[in-house]
Structures are given as structure tokens and as C-alpha cells.
Amino acid sequence: MAQSVLTQRQTQAVPNQGTRVQADRLGQWAKWLGIATVIAVMAMLYMALIYAPTERTQGQAQRIFYIHIGSAVITYVAYIVTAVASIGFLWKRSEWLDQLARSSAEVGLLINSILLVSGSIWGKAIWGTWWSWDARLTSTLILWFIYAGYLMLRAYGGDTPQIARSAAVIGIIGCLDIPIINQSVRWWRTLHPAPIVVRESPALPATMLQAMFVAMIAFFLLYLYLTIQRFRVEQLSTTVGRLRQEALFLDDDAEYNRKER
């Protein structure tokens, strides 16, 4: 009897092997992606600090633009991935989609923080103030708070399906702030400049545009690398949970058989 129970439970442990293979494969991918990311970051630093010309009115501070715009675009990408994965999770109830949404939101919050900090330092250099409650800055800060709330719910709300579903809803609704941020400089009078790249004739010289695209690629690779690493944490946590449960089953079996005898 105990033999059959044990065999049955060992069979239940088989999916863990699959998770381990998947996590190991992700680790391999992450290693190569990490190398590509380091190369892209080096290229970005060269393009932003040396290759791109110095802007006439803002001077060297204008070079903050490359990390600022890179972080802005990738913040949107990260939260859109969270929203899409959350929709997928609510629809299919797949655990990995929930893990992806959570991983992307966490890395998104990091890049969103970088966006706010770099903007603040650039603002101090150019506008003479660290912060202004204008539409673009405020709506970006609101986005930060929405996803900080999402992550706090995940961290302190417990690991239950209901919390996962509630967080998914926040992940989707939070994304609605992105078009508001994007259009804020058109809808309201703001200190923040209107778009200078996405229009019929960009107001940037070709060298600056090239540096900007390299910065976006570097930020995208950084996002991808960190999200994969964070996703591995989720997968490994799940594996640890399952193995602990397995060990508890064996302890229960041992206890049961000891009493039987």
C-alpha cells in the first residue's frame, strides 16, 4: 500500500523535471542574451556619449535624452506585455502567463523608475526644477503607482488564484494610462516638449536618430534579459513549492506507516 502511494506520488513529481529542463533552457538563452545585451549597452554608451553631436543650447545634458527616450519606450513595452499576458491568463488560466505578467511588471517598474529619475535630472539641468506637476510627468507617475500597487498586491496579498486574477485586472487597466501619457502633450499645455521624432520630418539630425535607435535596442535587450531572469525566479519558486509539498507527502506517509505498525 505504502509502496503504491509512494510510486504514485513520485509520478506526480515528474512535471518538476519538465520545469527544471525549461528553467535550464531559459538559463542557456539568458546567457547568450546577456552577452548580446552587454555588447548593445557598450554600443549605446559609445553612440550616446561620443558619436552623437553635442546639442547647441542644452549642451552635454541633452545626451540624457538617449536613456530617457529608451526607458520611455521600453516602459510602455513592458506594461503592454504585462497587460497582454494578463488577458491571456484570465482567458486560459495558464500559470506561466501569470508569471510572465508579474516578471514584466517588475522589470517595467524598474525601467519606469529610470524614466522618472532620468527625466527629473534632465529637467533640473534644462528647466531648473526637479519636478513639475504637468500632464506628461504626472500621468507617468500615476503609471508608476499603478504597477507599484500591482506588485504590492502580488507581494502581500498571498499566492492565491483570486489575488492573481485581481492583479491581472490591474495589469490590464493600468495599461490604459499609456495612451493618455502619449497624448498628454497634445491634450494639455505642458512643460514637457511635444514629440520630435515621431512626425513627418524628425527634428533630429541623422546621427542623433541613430544613437537613439541603438539606445532603444540596448534598453529592449536589457528588458528582455531581466524579464527572462525574473521569469526564472518565478519558475524556480514554483519548483521549490512543489518539491516541498512532495517532501511533506513523504513525511505524512512515513508517519501513517509508523502508526499502522
Added chain:
Amino acid sequence: MPDNVTFLFAAFAVVWLMFFGYFLFVGGKIGGLRQDVEALREDLATRAGEPNGAASNPTRE
């Protein structure tokens, strides 16, 4: 605008420190969890390797 270089340096330093800090944080978590997984696997393998499992081995009585 000589002060502008200070702002440029501050922005780049803060950004890369934040990325590096998060990279170390996640790397540390992965390392810790991998150790937990290995320890738990070894523990389970040891128990499963015993005849009839640790649970029903009469020599343990």
C-alpha cells in the same frame, strides 16, 4: 554650461546603478532557489532510494 556634465554623469550613474542593483538582486534570488531545488531533490531521491521508501522500511522500526 560646465554644470551640465555633472547632470549627465549623475543621470548615467543612477541608471546603471539601478540596473546593476536589480541584476544582482535577481541573480542572488536565482542562486538561492537553485540551491533549494538541489537540496530538496537530493532529499527526495535519498528517501525514494530506500527499499519501500523511508515510510514503510521495517528496519526503521
